[in-house]
Amino acid sequence: MLTNADKFWNPLLETLPREKLQDLQVRKFRRIMAWAYENSKFHRKLYKEAGVQPADIKTMEDIAQVPKVEKSMMRNIQKKEPYPYGDMLCVPLERVTEFRQTSGTTGQPVYQPDTWQDWEWWAESWAYILYAQGYRSTDRVFIPFGYNIFVAFWAGHYGAEKLGCEVVPGGVLNTEARILKMQELRATATMATPTYVLGMADTARRKLGIDPAKDLNIQKITCAGEPGASIPATKRRMEEAWGAKVYDHIGATEIGAWSYECMEQPGGLHVNEGLFLVQIEDPETGEIIEEPGKPGKMVITAFDRIAQPCIRFDSKDIIMWHEEQCPCGRTFRLIKGGVVGRADDITKVKGVLLAPTAIEEVVRAIPELGDEYEVTVTKKGDTDDISLKVELLPEAENRKDEVMAILVDQLRVKTNLRYNISFHPYGSLPRYDVKAKRFKDLRKIH
Ligand SMILES: [Zn+2]
Numbered sequence: 001m002l003t004n005a006d007k008f009w010n011p012l013l014e015t016l017p018r019e020k021l022q023d024l025q026v027r028k029f030r031r032i033m034a035w036a037y038e039n040s041k042f043h044r045k046l047y048k049e050a051g052v053q054p055a056d057i058k059t060m061e062d063i064a065q066v067p068k069v070e071k072s073m074m075r076n077i078q079k080k081e082p083y084p085y086g087d088m089l090c091v092p093l094e095r096v097t098e099f100r101q102t103s104g105t106t107g108q109p110v111y112q113p114d115t116w117q118d119w120e121w122w123a124e125s126w127a128y129i130l131y132a133q134g135y136r137s138t139d140r141v142f143i144p145f146g147y148n149i150f151v152a153f154w155a156g157h158y159g160a161e162k163l164g165c166e167v168v169p170g171g172v173l174n175t176e177a178r179i180l181k182m183q184e185l186r187a188t189a190t191m192a193t194p195t196y197v198l199g200m201a202d203t204a205r206r207k208l209g210i211d212p213a214k215d216l217n218i219q220k221i222t223c224a225g226e227p228g229a230s231i232p233a234t235k236r237r238m239e240e241a242w243g244a245k246v247y248d249h250i251g252a253t254e255i256g257a258w259s260y261e262c263m264e265q266p267g268g269l270h271v272n273e274g275l276f277l278v279q280i281e282d283p284e285t286g287e288i289i290e291e292p293g294k295p296g297k298m299v300i301t302a303f304d305r306i307a308q309p310c311i312r313f314d315s316k317d318i319i320m321w322h323e324e325q326c327p328c329g330r331t332f333r334l335i336k337g338g339v340v341g342r343a344d345d346i347t348k349v350k351g352v353l354l355a356p357t358a359i360e361e362v363v364r365a366i367p368e369l370g371d372e373y374e375v376t377v378t379k380k381g382d383t384d385d386i387s388l389k390v391e392l393l394p395e396a397e398n399r400k401d402e403v404m405a406i407l408v409d410q411l412r413v414k415t416n417l418r419y420n421i422s423f424h425p426y427g428s429l430p431r432y433d434v435k436a437k438r439f440k441d442l443r444k445i446h
Helices: 018-039 041-050 071-077 116-132 154-163 175-185 194-208 232-242 356-364 394-415
Strands: 096-101 111-115 140-143 166-169 189-192 220-223 245-252 256-260 268-271 276-281 296-302 313-319 334-336 347-349 352-354 369-380 383-392 420-425 439-441
Touching: 018 041, 018 276, 018 296, 096 116, 111 116, 116 154, 116 256, 140 154, 140 175, 154 166, 175 194, 189 194, 194 220, 194 232, 220 232, 232 245, 232 356, 245 268, 256 276, 256 296, 352 356, 356 369, 356 383, 356 394, 369 394, 383 394, 394 420
Parallel strands: 140 166, 140 189, 189 220, 220 245, 369 439, 383 420
Antiparallel strands: 096 111, 245 256, 256 268, 268 334, 276 296, 296 313, 347 352, 369 383
């Protein structure tokens, strides 16, 4: 039988009773707040203006009174002294060893400095993720990602090394070369965005005649960067294509690697509550939501990140607590279904609240359709118009009407909206290498 030492990366922390865990979180919050207060002009000003001091922090309720930091505030101070990070920086520039930046999909990128201590913390947080997903020192992990200014799987690489895995950096190789290398080396695990996991399988089959489920030795895949691995229909497609377990992880450049799905695949992700404090806030009232199943905005703190701290960061991610406890034995709380949306993405169409992930769930649950799809929202006169392009697989050409009926019905049930649906030949919609842009809201432009 597995002992706790075999099951958990940090058996003590991951199974700490809730009361002790919360006590630890309050103390760690006070410590990082004091660090920022003493070392960053930005934070000192923010807290002084709000009239809160680190010494005031004694309970979770006290924490909820600490001002939040928004991405726009980070953008405003960057490129100023100390260049290029500005006065959120808590260490002398010479202690910075890592530069990363956000991808800038929602505006000007944010620069993120880390010290070597921070970088070790990144690797440690990834070690929790990978250990919980069954990675061990016997694994050979192939990482098919362009090592560059984006953090993406950099820390996954170091986390896997920390566990003792053998890591193969698949940097500048193209997709075909990566697949052949995985095959040659009999790699047992890999990490990529859901878009690329599906894209690699497609390339393997179409261009190399390789069936990843049969001809490769990949047993587990860690996803990040997009919600797909928490969308049941997309997860199923990936698992079938690769004959492997697919696990989700959510992290961010300016936050860290804060959550992970464990081997139980409980329909949600554990928040790493030993390293982070996640609070869910009602977007309208600002109150903290404790009750499961009620979505709200994530406000997050990284306890141990020192160069450019992440304290009460308003992430704009929409999440909710899970009703269930995970059978794996971790006491770290689960968020249900991963990040269910972005405060920026969830949009009203024809007066109905729409989360783009709901469309993905419908499209990918229909086996006659390809992996790709494209949604465009426009305005025709005063009314919103929503169009959906999907690819019909060649073998389903003669069942077009039947597939259309299922699609219309499922979209109505899951999203309460009517779409202008068009079928396109398999392979004709754009393919994305890393993060996909399948949802376009053109109303905001005009
Ligand atoms: Zn679990």
